[in-house]
Amino acid sequence: MTAILSEFELIARYFAPMSGEGAFGLLDDAAAFTPRKGCDLVVTKDALVEGVHFFPHDPPDAIARKILRVNLSDLAAKGAVPRGFLLALGRGKRQNEAFFEVFAPALAQESRTHGCVLLGGDTVKTGQAFFCITAFGEVPTGRMVRRQSGEAGDALYVSGTIGDAALGLRLRLEPDSAWAKALLPNHRDFLLDRYLHPQPRLALAPVLLAHASAAMDISDGLVGDCDKLAAALGRTISIGDVPLSDAARAALALDASLIDVILTGGDDYEILAAIPPGKEMRFIKEALRAGVPVAKIGQLDSVGTEKTWLGPDGRPRDFARRSYTHF
Numbered sequence: 001m002t003a004i005l006s007e008f009e010l011i012a013r014y015f016a017p018m019s020g021e022g023a024f025g026l027l028d029d030a031a032a033f034t035p036r037k038g039c040d041l042v043v044t045k046d047a048l049v050e051g052v053h054f055f056p057h058d059p060p061d062a063i064a065r066k067i068l069r070v071n072l073s074d075l076a077a078k079g080a081v082p083r084g085f086l087l088a089l090g091r092g093k094r095q096n097e098a099f100f101e102v103f104a105p106a107l108a109q110e111s112r113t114h115g116c117v118l119l120g121g122d123t124v125k126t127g128q129a130f131f132c133i134t135a136f137g138e139v140p141t142g143r144m145v146r147r148q149s150g151e152a153g154d155a156l157y158v159s160g161t162i163g164d165a166a167l168g169l170r171l172r173l174e175p176d177s178a179w180a181k182a183l184l185p186n187h188r189d190f191l192l193d194r195y196l197h198p199q200p201r202l203a204l205a206p207v208l209l210a211h212a213s214a215a216m217d218i219s220d221g222l223v224g225d226c227d228k229l230a231a232a233l234g235r236t237i238s239i240g241d242v243p244l245s246d247a248a249r250a251a252l253a254l255d256a257s258l259i260d261v262i263l264t265g266g267d268d269y270e271i272l273a274a275i276p277p278g279k280e281m282r283f284i285k286e287a288l289r290a291g292v293p294v295a296k297i298g299q300l301d302s303v304g305t306e307k308t309w310l311g312p313d314g315r316p317r318d319f320a321r322r323s324y325t326h327f
Helices: 007-018 060-077 097-114 164-173 178-182 185-196 202-211 222-230 245-255 260-265 280-289
Strands: 039-049 081-091 116-127 130-140 153-159 214-218 233-238 270-275 294-303 307-310
Touching: 007 097, 007 116, 039 060, 060 081, 060 097, 060 130, 060 202, 060 214, 060 270, 081 097, 097 116, 153 222, 153 280, 164 185, 164 245, 164 260, 178 245, 185 245, 202 270, 202 280, 214 222, 222 233, 222 260, 222 270, 222 307, 245 260, 270 280, 280 294
Parallel strands: 081 116, 233 307
Antiparallel strands: 039 130, 081 130, 153 270, 153 294, 214 270, 233 294
């Protein structure tokens, strides 16, 4: 039987070695952190809960990568450079030493890759496991890209492809559905991987900083997140312009109703951005130079105008559920 480490053994063995400057080896009750001169501190927080955001038997390394990456995705959308993070974890019955032998090295590798060091946190015992990160980033003073600062006439762009992770989750939940059984193995593997391993668009952060009037990461579904970014503004968005992967197109060809899953399911961790007129071409070129494909899906309209999603037939389309919600 694998042993259960004490709280202090757990911290000393697995987390102290990856801690960064200002963390004091995780031997203090707090860390010291100083933003670089001329920079504002950007702070974000996201959690993963067992049975809600990950499956009980998901690989520990995938959970480690996902919990940091979903927070880095928020920093990227703000135009921020990652600097550090705090980790709070609730250890359930499955989080024994064997779990942390895989979880901790994966988290340490993610930390090194993205230059985001562990500064501290907390550990507790709980019936249902959870992992919660507070991440810190930096932007030049006064320059953070806000979520609701777009204006009428701005074009709406998204990075990457939309709906892959939501389809991957649906494959996990409904493996015996007709479309799931008919999907080619390579398409199935791609969608499942997109659910397990989100890719934060940190390379796009400086491009957003230079050109975006507003931005946010797409975590709760494109339709609902467009509602959040546009706020009181109208918007016209073409479903046919939403970028899809080959795997998502294959799934959609097997079951047309999956378009709702693609557009409202969430877990994309791509970027939704509003780009003012006159900046679009430079935004596209610099995004591609950074290795991040972007696609125009619509535009923001004036206050009081329609909030329209146009289907492939050009007719307005509505959604019974616009995004993932916790409550």
